[in-house]
Amino acid sequence: MPSNADPLGQSVWTRPPRSRGAQPALSRTQIVRTAIELLDEKGLEGLSMRRLGERLAAGATSAYWYVATKDELLELVLDEVMGEIEVPEVGATDWRAAATALAHGLRSMILRHPWVAGLFGVRPMMGPNAMRMSDRMVGVLTAAGFSGLDVAYASSLLMSHVIGSATMEAAWKRSIAPGMSVGESVEKLRPYIDEVSSRYPHYGAWWRENRAMDPDGLQEEGFAFAVERLLDGLQLWLDRREKAGPA
Amino acid sequence: MPSNADPLGQSVWTRPPRSRGAQPALSRTQIVRTAIELLDEKGLEGLSMRRLGERLAAGATSAYWYVATKDELLELVLDEVMGEIEVPEVGATDWRAAATALAHGLRSMILRHPWVAGLFGVRPMMGPNAMRMSDRMVGVLTAAGFSGLDVAYASSLLMSHVIGSATMEAAWKRSIAPGMSVGESVEKLRPYIDEVSSRYPHYGAWWRENRAMDPDGLQEEGFAFAVERLLDGLQLWLDRREKAGPA
DNA sequence: TCGGCGCTCGTACGGTGTTCGAGGAACCTA
DNA sequence: TAGGTTCCTCGAACACCGTACGAGCGCCGA
Numbered sequence: 001m002p003s004n005a006d007p008l009g010q011s012v013w014t015r016p017p018r019s020r021g022a023q024p025a026l027s028r029t030q031i032v033r034t035a036i037e038l039l040d041e042k043g044l045e046g047l048s049m050r051r052l053g054e055r056l057a058a059g060a061t062s063a064y065w066y067v068a069t070k071d072e073l074l075e076l077v078l079d080e081v082m083g084e085i086e087v088p089e090v091g092a093t094d095w096r097a098a099a100t101a102l103a104h105g106l107r108s109m110i111l112r113h114p115w116v117a118g119l120f121g122v123r124p125m126m127g128p129n130a131m132r133m134s135d136r137m138v139g140v141l142t143a144a145g146f147s148g149l150d151v152a153y154a155s156s157l158l159m160s161h162v163i164g165s166a167t168m169e170a171a172w173k174r175s176i177a178p179g180m181s182v183g184e185s186v187e188k189l190r191p192y193i194d195e196v197s198s199r200y201p202h203y204g205a206w207w208r209e210n211r212a213m214d215p216d217g218l219q220e221e222g223f224a225f226a227v228e229r230l231l232d233g234l235q236l237w238l239d240r241r242e243k244a245g246p247a
Numbered sequence: 248m249p250s251n252a253d254p255l256g257q258s259v260w261t262r263p264p265r266s267r268g269a270q271p272a273l274s275r276t277q278i279v280r281t282a283i284e285l286l287d288e289k290g291l292e293g294l295s296m297r298r299l300g301e302r303l304a305a306g307a308t309s310a311y312w313y314v315a316t317k318d319e320l321l322e323l324v325l326d327e328v329m330g331e332i333e334v335p336e337v338g339a340t341d342w343r344a345a346a347t348a349l350a351h352g353l354r355s356m357i358l359r360h361p362w363v364a365g366l367f368g369v370r371p372m373m374g375p376n377a378m379r380m381s382d383r384m385v386g387v388l389t390a391a392g393f394s395g396l397d398v399a400y401a402s403s404l405l406m407s408h409v410i411g412s413a414t415m416e417a418a419w420k421r422s423i424a425p426g427m428s429v430g431e432s433v434e435k436l437r438p439y440i441d442e443v444s445s446r447y448p449h450y451g452a453w454w455r456e457n458r459a460m461d462p463d464g465l466q467e468e469g470f471a472f473a474v475e476r477l478l479d480g481l482q483l484w485l486d487r488r489e490k491a492g493p494a
Numbered sequence: 495t496c497g498g499c500g501c502t503c504g505t506a507c508g509g510t511g512t513t514c515g516a517g518g519a520a521c522c523t524a
Numbered sequence: 525t526a527g528g529t530t531c532c533t534c535g536a537a538c539a540c541c542g543t544a545c546g547a548g549c550g551c552c553g554a
């Protein structure tokens with residue numbers, strides 16, 4: 001997988017999908033949907049072009065008529081699941097509610113398809129669904145009072161946070177046995193954590209005071225907390241700027 | 248690469264490194280350092296066990312005596328570069344300055360080794376260097392007035408943001424031809440962006456007003472902006488809580 | 495009826511991570 | 525000094541992977 005093949009230049013989004021006449025057995029959307037099925041079942045490493053062909057009841061390399069490369073398929077897949085996120089219309093609610101909904105929507109999509117966490121770093125998201133989301137986000141932020149580069153900054157702040165926390169959560173999920181809860185895993189790791197944290201003063205002290213906590217649901221709460229702080233920070237900036245000079 | 252091999256249970260950090268007697272030709276640290284060299288030169292996809300063996304002037308599979316699996320090697324590599332980050336001592340400065348330094352330190356490490364962005368999702372960071380960083384962070388946040396779960400929330404907020412924005416930046420860097428600046432790439436993409444953004448009302452409007460911006464250095468500024476907002480949000484929360492009930 | 499085109503897919507190439515086991519070199523013990 | 529044991533190296537092989545290529549199929553317009 002060259003993966004840096006065709007940097008810039010022609011991308012999936014500029015080239016029209018193949019197949020216009022006849023009645024082909026496969027289609028781009030069918031391929032993408034089947035790929036997502038496979039990914040949901042077996043994760044990122046479980047998707048190979050051969051397996052995809054098998055599941056499509058087609059030859060191992062048949063998908064290559066519709067898709068130039070595996071990376072390109074993943075790009076399409078990423079945009080497809082981005083389409084699952086519902087973003088509130090601009091003006092439907094205040095900007096805080098809209099941003100909160102967007103953040104939680106993105107997060108729950110990632111929890112539904114944990115493998116996407118590994119896809120964000122591959123290519124910038126330029127597909128139609130990602131664009132639709134950006135569009136709404138820009139609308140919401142502009143209406144809130146951001147302008148110029150601030151819009152890009154604020155929107156990138158929101159996205160970055162969700163993607164980052166999803167990445168870290170995915171790392172956790174990966175390292176625990178499937179079917180085991182986070183709590184049970186922490187329980188098994190406890191001796192190691194005890195041993196290690198005793199060597200680090202601050203961490204150790206914190207751990208001793210908080211070892212009784214229940215780790216399940218902690219990610220969720222932490223995410224909600226973070227979104228609130230983050231929006232507070234943005235709101236504060238808006239307030240300060242308005243007070244200083246209302247343009 | 249099973250990659251889910253040995254979920255939990257024994258990890259690199261619990262098992263002592265091999266080789267105690269004799270004078271072996273290789274060593275864990277040498278392998279890790281050479282791997283980083285290779286990664287810096289050719290990126291994540293450029294590192295294969297065979298190439299690593301070659302560069303070590305050793306057999307293709309010799310490294311497997313010191314490292315159980317490629318994933319494990321990557322875990323060691325990740326922790327090694329985490330060691331490059333210098334974190335201010337607790338109490339050396341106020342917590343805002345410390346957190347800012349930590350965020351920028353982590354970010355510049357990632358810019359130095361862009362391939363790490365693809366490693367954060369693999370396993371939770373539990374190596375000694377990552378732990379040292381967490382330790383400092385916990386110390387700083389506790390001194391600032393956070394306690395209990397808030398510490399974990401706030402620290403995860405900081406880390407998530409840096410990792411998320413690094414991931415997105417890596418995606419961008421990957422899609423542009425090597426040696427080309429961001430500005431030049433945007434220039435080449437301009438017709439496509441123009442065409443696309445015209446179909447999205449808010450995004451299009453924003454783009455028309457801001458198409459003249461200089462994209463180089465924008466990431467840097469956006470990052471600094473985000474860190475400020477984020478710390479503002481945390482500070483505000485501390486203030487509010489203190490006012491409500493000073494424990 | 496006959497090209498030509500859209501589409502499928504078997505085969506093959508050059509990689510990948512990892513297992514296995516034969517072998518060598520250095521050490522401890524007798 | 526001899527023998528045995530343990531540590532370490534590495535060539536060969538296995539089961540995969542992404543992808544190029546081109547032969548061949550069936551439908552369509554002429």
